[in-house]
Amino acid sequence: EAQVTQNPRYLITVTGKKLTVTCSQNMNHEYMSWYRQDPGLGLRQIYYSMNVEVTDKGDVPEGYKVSRKEKRNFPLILESPSPNQTSLYFCASSLPPPGFYGYTFGSGTRLTVV
Amino acid sequence: QKEVEQDPGPLSVPEGAIVSLNCTYSNSAFQYFMWYRQYSRKGPELLMYTYSSGNKEDGRFTAQVDKSSKYISLFIRDSQPSDSATYLCAMSAGGNNRLAFGKGNQVVVIP
Numbered sequence: 001e002a003q004v005t006q007n008p009r010y011l012i013t014v015t016g017k018k019l020t021v022t023c024s025q026n027m028n029h030e031y032m033s034w035y036r037q038d039p040g041l042g043l044r045q046i047y048y049s050m051n052v053e054v055t056d057k058g059d060v061p062e063g064y065k066v067s068r069k070e071k072r073n074f075p076l077i078l079e080s081p082s083p084n085q086t087s088l089y090f091c092a093s094s095l096p097p098p099g100f101y102g103y104t105f106g107s108g109t110r111l112t113v114v
Numbered sequence: 115q116k117e118v119e120q121d122p123g124p125l126s127v128p129e130g131a132i133v134s135l136n137c138t139y140s141n142s143a144f145q146y147f148m149w150y151r152q153y154s155r156k157g158p159e160l161l162m163y164t165y166s167s168g169n170k171e172d173g174r175f176t177a178q179v180d181k182s183s184k185y186i187s188l189f190i191r192d193s194q195p196s197d198s199a200t201y202l203c204a205m206s207a208g209g210n211n212r213l214a215f216g217k218g219n220q221v222v223v224i225p
Contacts, residue, residue, distance in 0.1 A: 106157050
């Protein structure tokens with residue numbers, strides 16, 4: 001089944017403790033992206049990647065890091081999480097060009113930072 | 115002015131009613147228009163896809179694009195409780211341009 005898989009689905013952590021949310025897609029998509037979704041603010045793009053080793057900032061990149069060493073994986077790293085990063089996170093992927101095909105989203109990771 | 119405006123107010127309708135959702139946008143370069151459906155605790159999934167102006171119908175769903183007014187709509191006929199979800203509009207100028215999303219509209223269909 002074609003899908004984007006995120007792990008974990010739920011995560012509660014403490015301020016300052018580094019964490020990684022994994023994202024993997026099995027559709028051979030070149031484009032991948034991370035979003036956070038907050039009530040009243042909608043989906044906001046954190047980082048995106050046009051291809052392996054090519055990443056760029058989205059609208060809200062502060063406090064996040066990403067890497068794209070392989071086409072299928074695009075992990076999101078929070079090196080020192082803070083409570084304002086409590087949110088619902090989605091990974092998405094797309095065939096190129098992303099503006100034409102639309103995205104396939106993962107099921108989400110609900111992160112709580114206390 | 116935000117690039118994409120979508121009134122996020124929850125919408126409750128009785129089963130069988132027509133649901134009407136809409137978005138407005140400011141970027142005249144947008145030419146690819148999509149609607150995503152997001153169930154609770156799930157990721158958004160692509161529901162409808164339209165290129166440029168016009169209508170597209172898929173079963174009980176109809177998507178309309180009016181580029182002259184910068185306005186897109188989604189209609190759900192004979193709404194069912196299973197249509198209860200948040201609906202997000204999204205649009206793009208194409209190419210490597212990313213999708214711009216509306217904030218989403220929560221729809222509740224009451225049996």
